[in-house]
Amino acid sequence: MDKQILTEFIKANTPNIMVSNEALEKIAEHFEERTFAKNDFLLKGGMNSGYFYLADGFMRAFTYDPHGVEVTTYFYPKDRAVFEIASFFLHTPSTEYIQAITPCKGYLASFDSINRLFHTVPEFREFARMMLVREFVAFKQRTLALINKSAEERYSELLDNNREIFQYAQLKHIASYLGITDTSLSRIRNEFSKKSFKK
Numbered sequence: 001m002d003k004q005i006l007t008e009f010i011k012a013n014t015p016n017i018m019v020s021n022e023a024l025e026k027i028a029e030h031f032e033e034r035t036f037a038k039n040d041f042l043l044k045g046g047m048n049s050g051y052f053y054l055a056d057g058f059m060r061a062f063t064y065d066p067h068g069v070e071v072t073t074y075f076y077p078k079d080r081a082v083f084e085i086a087s088f089f090l091h092t093p094s095t096e097y098i099q100a101i102t103p104c105k106g107y108l109a110s111f112d113s114i115n116r117l118f119h120t121v122p123e124f125r126e127f128a129r130m131m132l133v134r135e136f137v138a139f140k141q142r143t144l145a146l147i148n149k150s151a152e153e154r155y156s157e158l159l160d161n162n163r164e165i166f167q168y169a170q171l172k173h174i175a176s177y178l179g180i181t182d183t184s185l186s187r188i189r190n191e192f193s194k195k196s197f198k199k
Contacts, residue, residue, distance in 0.1 A: 003028045005055045006107045009079060013130045019123040027124050030117055031107035036100040042082060043098040049087035050108050054080050057104030058168040062176075063096045072177040074142075075165050081131045082106075088114075101168050151180045155188050 007024040031053065036042060042059065043049050054076055061074040061084070073096060076082045087094035091111060109117075117124040145154050155178060158165060165174060175185040 006031060006053055009053055010127050014123060014127045017123060017126055023121050023123040026121055027117055030113035031109045034106055034108045036104040038100055038103055040100045041097060043084060043094055045095055045097055046093045048091060049084040049094050050110050051114050052082040052106050052108045054078050054082050054104060054106045057100060058102045059098055059104060060101050060173060061096055061098045072173045075169060077164060146179050151178060151184060152188055154178050
């Protein structure tokens with residue numbers, strides 16, 4: 001797999017500066033190509049998170065509640081940076097799992113490699129800042145939506161903004177991501193289908 005995919009991703013996410021080819025080559029050297037079959041894990045609980053650019057495929061993040069039930073925390077489509085932020089930056093064992101739900105391809109870098117790039121390549125600092133802002137905003141929006149939006153509103157937003165989730169993810173995982181039961185998701189889906197049919 002050509003690392004040009006990775007360098008194009010970096011350039012696209014540093015819109016405020018020009019990233020030289022020399023800088024891109026130096027950054028790319030710190031990433032290793034990785035592939036994952038469906039159901040393989042990028043990260044398991046107890047491991048330390050690396051930093052993964054998902055070039056192709058779809059991944060799901062989840063954890064377990066006190067009763068041992070899986071709760072989906074996030075979905076990652078292609079062209080996303082995939083990592084567990086607390087584990088990565090604090091260098092602590094993750095309490096979250098990240099699993100491929102389709103065959104996946106991408107590039108992985110360790111904390112030490114990312115830290116080295118951050119301190120030696122100014123262009124990478126801008127890229128890393130953009131990625132942190134992007135992920136923090138997404139996390140904040142999801143957290144607030146679970147509080148101030150109804151289940152129907154959350155479902156509608158998911159349809160509008162991340163429709164491909166319904167193509168790849170199991171409905172029980174989508175339900176837990178939305179913070180509702182499987183039964184509630186079925187009811188909401190039926191209601192939306194009826195509305196679409198009437199149109």
